[in-house]
Amino acid sequence: MSIDVKSKLCGSRETRIGSITGYSGTLHDIGQQLSCSGCPEEKKRCFSQAAGCASGCALAQAAEINDVAIVHHGPAGCAAIAQVKPAFDLLANAIGRDRNNFAYTCTDMTEADTVFGAVDGLADVIVETYNRYHPKAIFIGASCVSGVIGEDLEGVIDNVKEVIGDIPIAPIHCEGFKSQIWASGFDATYHAVLKYIVKPPQKKTNKVNIIGFTAGMAWNTRADVIRLLGVLGLEPTFLLAASTVEELEHLSEATASITTCSTLSSYLGVGLETAYGVPFIRSLQPHGVTGYEDLARGLAKVVGKEAEMEAFLQEERNIYLPKIEQIKKSLEGKRAMVAMGPNLGANIARVLQEFGMKMEHLTAWHFDKQYDDGTRPQALQYLIDNSPNDFTYSVNHLQNFEYMNILNTLKPDIFISRHPDSAIWAMKIGIPSYCVYDEYNVFGYKGTLRFGKTLQDLIHNRSFAENLSKHVRLPYTDWWMNQKADAFLVNG
Amino acid sequence: MAKILDEPRYVCALGGSQTVQAIHRAVPVFHSGQGCAARVSGDGSGTGYLATNTFPCSNIGETEVVFGGEGKLRDVIANALKVIDGDLFVVMSGCTTEIIGDNLEQVVGEFRDAEKPVISVSTPGFKGTNYEGHEWVVDAIIRQYLTRLPKGEKIKGLVNIWGPVPSHDPYWLGDLRELENLVRELGLTPNIIFGEHRGISNLNKVPLAEFNLLVSPWIGLGNVELLKELFGTPYLHYPTLPVGAHESSAFLRAVAAFAHIDPDFVEPIIAKHEEEYYYYIERSVSVFFENRTASKMFSTVTSAAQALAVSKFLINDFGLMPNTQYITENVPPEHQERIAEYFRKFNYGIEAEVVFSTDGYLIHRQIEEEYYAGPPLIVGSIFEKQIVKKLAGNFLCISTPFQQKVVLHSSYVGYHGGLKFLEDLYTGVYQTYN
Numbered sequence: 001m002s003i004d005v006k007s008k009l010c011g012s013r014e015t016r017i018g019s020i021t022g023y024s025g026t027l028h029d030i031g032q033q034l035s036c037s038g039c040p041e042e043k044k045r046c047f048s049q050a051a052g053c054a055s056g057c058a059l060a061q062a063a064e065i066n067d068v069a070i071v072h073h074g075p076a077g078c079a080a081i082a083q084v085k086p087a088f089d090l091l092a093n094a095i096g097r098d099r100n101n102f103a104y105t106c107t108d109m110t111e112a113d114t115v116f117g118a119v120d121g122l123a124d125v126i127v128e129t130y131n132r133y134h135p136k137a138i139f140i141g142a143s144c145v146s147g148v149i150g151e152d153l154e155g156v157i158d159n160v161k162e163v164i165g166d167i168p169i170a171p172i173h174c175e176g177f178k179s180q181i182w183a184s185g186f187d188a189t190y191h192a193v194l195k196y197i198v199k200p201p202q203k204k205t206n207k208v209n210i211i212g213f214t215a216g217m218a219w220n221t222r223a224d225v226i227r228l229l230g231v232l233g234l235e236p237t238f239l240l241a242a243s244t245v246e247e248l249e250h251l252s253e254a255t256a257s258i259t260t261c262s263t264l265s266s267y268l269g270v271g272l273e274t275a276y277g278v279p280f281i282r283s284l285q286p287h288g289v290t291g292y293e294d295l296a297r298g299l300a301k302v303v304g305k306e307a308e309m310e311a312f313l314q315e316e317r318n319i320y321l322p323k324i325e326q327i328k329k330s331l332e333g334k335r336a337m338v339a340m341g342p343n344l345g346a347n348i349a350r351v352l353q354e355f356g357m358k359m360e361h362l363t364a365w366h367f368d369k370q371y372d373d374g375t376r377p378q379a380l381q382y383l384i385d386n387s388p389n390d391f392t393y394s395v396n397h398l399q400n401f402e403y404m405n406i407l408n409t410l411k412p413d414i415f416i417s418r419h420p421d422s423a424i425w426a427m428k429i430g431i432p433s434y435c436v437y438d439e440y441n442v443f444g445y446k447g448t449l450r451f452g453k454t455l456q457d458l459i460h461n462r463s464f465a466e467n468l469s470k471h472v473r474l475p476y477t478d479w480w481m482n483q484k485a486d487a488f489l490v491n492g
Numbered sequence: 493m494a495k496i497l498d499e500p501r502y503v504c505a506l507g508g509s510q511t512v513q514a515i516h517r518a519v520p521v522f523h524s525g526q527g528c529a530a531r532v533s534g535d536g537s538g539t540g541y542l543a544t545n546t547f548p549c550s551n552i553g554e555t556e557v558v559f560g561g562e563g564k565l566r567d568v569i570a571n572a573l574k575v576i577d578g579d580l581f582v583v584m585s586g587c588t589t590e591i592i593g594d595n596l597e598q599v600v601g602e603f604r605d606a607e608k609p610v611i612s613v614s615t616p617g618f619k620g621t622n623y624e625g626h627e628w629v630v631d632a633i634i635r636q637y638l639t640r641l642p643k644g645e646k647i648k649g650l651v652n653i654w655g656p657v658p659s660h661d662p663y664w665l666g667d668l669r670e671l672e673n674l675v676r677e678l679g680l681t682p683n684i685i686f687g688e689h690r691g692i693s694n695l696n697k698v699p700l701a702e703f704n705l706l707v708s709p710w711i712g713l714g715n716v717e718l719l720k721e722l723f724g725t726p727y728l729h730y731p732t733l734p735v736g737a738h739e740s741s742a743f744l745r746a747v748a749a750f751a752h753i754d755p756d757f758v759e760p761i762i763a764k765h766e767e768e769y770y771y772y773i774e775r776s777v778s779v780f781f782e783n784r785t786a787s788k789m790f791s792t793v794t795s796a797a798q799a800l801a802v803s804k805f806l807i808n809d810f811g812l813m814p815n816t817q818y819i820t821e822n823v824p825p826e827h828q829e830r831i832a833e834y835f836r837k838f839n840y841g842i843e844a845e846v847v848f849s850t851d852g853y854l855i856h857r858q859i860e861e862e863y864y865a866g867p868p869l870i871v872g873s874i875f876e877k878q879i880v881k882k883l884a885g886n887f888l889c890i891s892t893p894f895q896q897k898v899v900l901h902s903s904y905v906g907y908h909g910g911l912k913f914l915e916d917l918y919t920g921v922y923q924t925y926n
Binding site for chain 2: 046051052053074075080083108110113121127132178397420422425473475
């Protein structure tokens with residue numbers, strides 16, 4: 001298994017690495033199936049709720065880059081992603097960078113376009129966008145419509161190259177219908193970055209590619225990351241948030257790549273390693289004590305500075321571990337349910353177990369049995385090998401009706417999720433919940449302490465969830481709430 | 493010139509789902525790709541009794557694109573009726589299912605005898621905007637649901653109110669409630685189908701109203717005409733969402749005249765409101781007119797409804813002068829001249845230029861060129877924030893994309909709404925020198 005950065009398409013996670021969106025079982029069952037047949041059997045749904053599509057993930061990621069333009073070839077609704085612009089402007093400003101060359105435009109496809117095609121119009125919009133903003137690279141975002149009617153996005157490049165000169169023009173093949181897994185969109189964008197923007201290395205630098213969602217702005221984790229890398233004489237390149245095309249061109253020269261979420265990053269990490277030999281650190285992610293130390297040591301090994309890192313970790317341990325021990329006392333035995341992307345969920349579940357909490361259920365929005373190098377997701381494997389108890393595990397595809405059914409049955413002390421509009425649903429039935437929005441929420445010892453304290457407080461003061469639950473009701477019938485949560489999962 | 497959408501301020505016709513969602517216990521059912529629902533949720537409409545990620549959806553994939561998606565839709569509707577506790581199911585098509593030729597009406601027709609009403613509406617993104625989608629959704633509800641209700645007697649004084657589009661405009665719900673309050677003061681009984689504690693019971697009363705009141709420059713005209721055709725209900729088309737004393741009083745007089753309400757009943761109500769309004773204005777007048785940074789000329793960059801509401805208020809009530817008004821929701825050509833005409837009828841013969849444009853870039857370039865005789869006041873969306881900063885102007889964000897405030901139930905409509913508008917506008921001005 002490997003990644004071919006020159007190929008036209010990277011393909012969906014289903015076809016490339018056998019990822020799935022429907023499963024109901026237990027952690028140990030998954031562990032057993034992975035070690036025997038390779039993957040838990042996929043189930044399909046005969047009832048479903050709206051999830052999220054690959055283009056959302058793909059183009060929102062691409063829109064984080066400061067000096068690119070995105071030309072979305074689709075109807076206006078698809079281009080609602082453009083509304084992320086003001087937030088990324090603020091982010092860039094906060095770290096002293098500008099986004100004056102950024103643009104997000106759309107071809108606003110009409111009914112006539114679906115009949116006659118609109119590649120000429122697309123070419124015009126690309127040229128007009130370039131003339132207005134002079135971006136350093138242009139991404140052409142695909143849509144379901146452009147895909148279904150068979151628009152030749154690669155063909156457009158030659159038509160506009162002559163007019164706008166020699167900047168990368170990169171189609172992102174993120175048509176929503178091509179994958180049920182929105183994370184396929186991350187891969188589509190990283191494929192475009194690898195194929196069209198990253199250049200072969202000229203030299204080796206002390207940069208570390210940090211492939212994540214944000215640039216560590218919350219709680220000023222950015223400073224903590226910089227300090228951690230500083231111990232090894234390394235410097236971070238935060239990706240893709242507030243990054244630049246120039247930074248992307250040099251990704252191949254980095255000392256290593258690390259990540260806060262391997263569901264997000266595996267394609268880029270593996271791609272840079274395969275094509276240019278940049279080591280992708282296959283550690284746990286830096287959430288909680290174990291994850292942080294695993295990542296720190298993995299990175300230290302690459303540069304041969306294990307002793308320096310151990311000294312630094314010991315210093316931090318002395319400050320934070322006694323405080324974390326205090327928090328553990330009140331969290332011990334508290335029952336939790338977690339619902340997130342597969343990798344962060346497995347990481348957060350491990351952190352909760354570090355606190356002595358009891359995992360009752362883990363829901364993954366989709367499931368990757370492996371990444372593009374054929375390796376098993378580390379956080380999942382760690383959980384399978386180390387979890388003190390077996391617990392139920394579901395692959396859920398953001399199906400609210402399923403996880404609300406599970407929550408209502410389990411009634412855990414706390415529900416922890418990471419997706420817009422998921423955590424609040426637990427509150428509607430009186431269960432305290434927490435949205436681990438920011439990937440740096442549980443970063444390092446400091447984040448672990450903060451996270452533990454937050455959980456302690458949420459479980460203690462249940463006022464809001466209790467008050468809310470008395471005044472709202474779920475949009476589900478009693479019939480449904482009395483069914484088994486996997487009632488609509490059928491063999492595919 | 494390229495057909496370019498730069499800084500999109502609207503979404504596609506599937507955004508009409510926000511109108512369904514705004515009817516309590518009505519359920520949008522998407523026959524579309526899995527990402528469409530999340531994409532078309534407006535500011536602050538993401539959640540509620542339902543959220544976009546609770547909408548039943550056929551989550552069309554490659555298999556359905558090749559073999560058709562009608563079977564999957566059939567399963568989703570049948571099971572939605574079992575799982576979702578709703579009163580009305582509105583099945584909506586997206587781009588993909590329209591292009592592959594799925595027969596929505598036929599599949600939905602199979603549920604004619606279901607326990608709950610199931611209707612369909614064609615809303616592919618390539619066919620129109622969410623504003624048009626709103627009108628198509630209401631149209632479908634009228635044709636496929638209201639006409640099937642048992643006939644009833646008209647209820648005296650009952651007035652259906654239409655206009656603000658859920659939930660795309662951040663203030664839509666507060667605006668509707670304020671219109672409700674104004675109409676109620678005339679002794680009429682307002683009937684609105686959107687928002688809390690309304691839902692199906694109010695919807696069922698729509699055919700029984702004495703008249704329809706449409707407060708909007710163009711959206712909803714087709715709906716009130718259809719209600720007239722099918723139920724014989726007359727309508728008053730009042731284009732201006734009233735903000736502040738001058739416009740609220742004009743609104744009350746117009747509605748009262750249409751409903752044949754005695755002016756002797758109406759004028760004391762107006763007088764009381766205006767007295768209160770100007771009490772507050774008088775107390776704060778120095779903040780408005782004795783500073784160095786307030787604007788004297790303004791432009792709006794927003795929907796026709798908001799542009800007209802704000803312009804009328806700022807000109808006829810507050811004495812500012814207009815520069816070009818930019819109308820951004822891709823208004824269909826047949827409505828444009830009539831809308832432009834509304835902007836030629838301000839007090840003292842004042843007129844405002846109107847530009848219909850979906851191109852934020854060109855709008856901003858024109859704003860840069862125009863002369864505002866001091867700091868410009870730009871009323872629009874968050875996309876205007878940077879250009880206002882560059883021009884050292886004043887900025888009030890009132891429309892999508894919004895991202896500047898959290899709006900729970902406030903509104904700029906009515907007498908209190910005018911005061912609220914001035915509070916928000918002059919908070920911005922005030923902060924430039926404090």
